[in-house]
Amino acid sequence: MAHNSLYGVVDERIVNLTNLIILDLNSNQPSGNIPSNTGTPSSLKFMILHTNNLAGSLPQYLLNCTNLIELNLRFNNFEGVISMFNFSKFVHLSKIDLQRNYFTCIFPVSLYSCKSLRAIRLSFNDIEGQIQPEILSLKSLSFLSLGGTRLTNVTGAMKILMRCESFVALFFSYNFLGEEIPADGEMVEFNGFQNLQVLSISQLQFLRSLDPSFNNFSGDIPNQISNLINLERLDLSMNQLSGEIPTSITSLTFLASFNVSHNNLQGLIPKSTQLQGFDISAFEGNPKLCGAPLPxxxxxxxxxxxxxxxxxxxxxxxxxxxxxxxxxxxxxxxxxxxxxxx
Structure with a gap:
C-alpha cells in the first residue's frame, strides 16, 4: 500500500491482524499516532511507515514483535525518549531507521544487544552522548548514520569505530561541533577501517590532519574535502582512488603535507603554488598522473x-x-x- 494517497488515522483494528508479516504504508499521508492497543501482530517482520505524518511515541506492544527485521519510521513526527525503549528484545532486527523525527535521548545502548543489526540511522533527532565500546559487539553493522545529532568526543568515537572491520559507511556530519581533533601523537588514524567506503564528518571545521592511508578506499577524491579549510596534512596514499585530483584541493591554503601516492589517479595535477611545491614522492605510483612536479x-x-x-x-x-x-x-x-x- 506504499506510494498511494492514503490519509487519515491508522485504524486501531490493524493490531488484530495477528498473522501480518509486512506493514508497509510508506510515502502516504496518514496522520496521528500508531494504534496503542494491547493487541499486536506478533508475526510482524517489517514495519515500514516512513515519509508520512505519523506522530506520538513508540507503542510498548511493539516489544512483542520479536521477529521484527526492519523498523523504518524516518521522516515522520514521532517523539519520546527512545532510550527507555528496550530494543534488546529484537534479536532479529537488521535495520532501524528513525531519521528526522523528534526523538530525544542519550544514544540508546539497548541497540547494542541487537546482534543482527546491519544498519542504524538515527540522524537528525535530539540525541546526545558518546559512542560506546559496546558497539563493537555488532559484528554485522556496516552502516551507521548519526548526523545532525549532538554527539561529543570525536576522538573517542574514531578510536572505537576504526576497530569495526565491517563498516562500509559512516555519517557524522553536523556533530562534534567546536571540537578539535588532537594533532601529532594523539591524532586519530584510520588504518582500522578496512572496508570503509564513505566517511562523512564534514562539519569538523577545525580538522588539521586527515590520514586515511593504507586502506582500500576506491572512487574519486571527493570535492567536499576542500571544506576542511584548516587542513594542514592530507595523506590519501596506498589506496585505490581513481579519477583526477579535484582542483578544489588548491583552495586548502594551509596544506603543508600532501600525499596521494600509489593510487590509480590520472590526468593533470592541478596547478597551485602548494601542489607543485610538494616532492615527487607525493604523487608517484599513479602511472596515468602527469604534470609538475612529476617529470x-x-x-x-x-x-x-x-x-x-x-x-x-x-x-x-x-x-x-x-x-x-x-x-x-x-x-x-x-x-x-x-x-x-x-
Missing part, C-alpha cells in the same frame, strides 16, 4: 621526439607542457610517416 614520462618524451623529426621549416613558439618550457613546432605527419610542416 615528463617516456610516452610524452616519445611524442616530443616525433614532433621534431626531419622538419623542413620551423615555426617556433615557446610553450609550456606539463610544467616544462620548450620549443613547439607546428606540423603534422604524412601517410608515409614523415613530418610535414604546416
Amino acid at each position: 615528463m614520462s617516456a610516452p610524452e618524451r616519445l611524442v616530443l621526439m616525433k614532433m621534431i623529426r626531419k622538419p623542413k621549416t620551423w615555426r617556433m613558439n615557446i610553450i609550456k607542457f606539463h610544467g616544462f618550457m620548450f620549443l613547439s613546432v607546428l606540423g603534422s605527419f604524412s601517410d608515409s610517416g614523415e613530418f610535414v610542416v604546416l
Whole structure:
C-alpha cells in the first residue's frame, strides 16, 4: 500500500491482524499516532511507515514483535525518549531507521544487544552522548548514520569505530561541533577501517590532519574535502582512488603535507603554488598522473621526439607542457610517416 494517497488515522483494528508479516504504508499521508492497543501482530517482520505524518511515541506492544527485521519510521513526527525503549528484545532486527523525527535521548545502548543489526540511522533527532565500546559487539553493522545529532568526543568515537572491520559507511556530519581533533601523537588514524567506503564528518571545521592511508578506499577524491579549510596534512596514499585530483584541493591554503601516492589517479595535477611545491614522492605510483612536479614520462618524451623529426621549416613558439618550457613546432605527419610542416 506504499506510494498511494492514503490519509487519515491508522485504524486501531490493524493490531488484530495477528498473522501480518509486512506493514508497509510508506510515502502516504496518514496522520496521528500508531494504534496503542494491547493487541499486536506478533508475526510482524517489517514495519515500514516512513515519509508520512505519523506522530506520538513508540507503542510498548511493539516489544512483542520479536521477529521484527526492519523498523523504518524516518521522516515522520514521532517523539519520546527512545532510550527507555528496550530494543534488546529484537534479536532479529537488521535495520532501524528513525531519521528526522523528534526523538530525544542519550544514544540508546539497548541497540547494542541487537546482534543482527546491519544498519542504524538515527540522524537528525535530539540525541546526545558518546559512542560506546559496546558497539563493537555488532559484528554485522556496516552502516551507521548519526548526523545532525549532538554527539561529543570525536576522538573517542574514531578510536572505537576504526576497530569495526565491517563498516562500509559512516555519517557524522553536523556533530562534534567546536571540537578539535588532537594533532601529532594523539591524532586519530584510520588504518582500522578496512572496508570503509564513505566517511562523512564534514562539519569538523577545525580538522588539521586527515590520514586515511593504507586502506582500500576506491572512487574519486571527493570535492567536499576542500571544506576542511584548516587542513594542514592530507595523506590519501596506498589506496585505490581513481579519477583526477579535484582542483578544489588548491583552495586548502594551509596544506603543508600532501600525499596521494600509489593510487590509480590520472590526468593533470592541478596547478597551485602548494601542489607543485610538494616532492615527487607525493604523487608517484599513479602511472596515468602527469604534470609538475612529476617529470615528463617516456610516452610524452616519445611524442616530443616525433614532433621534431626531419622538419623542413620551423615555426617556433615557446610553450609550456606539463610544467616544462620548450620549443613547439607546428606540423603534422604524412601517410608515409614523415613530418610535414604546416
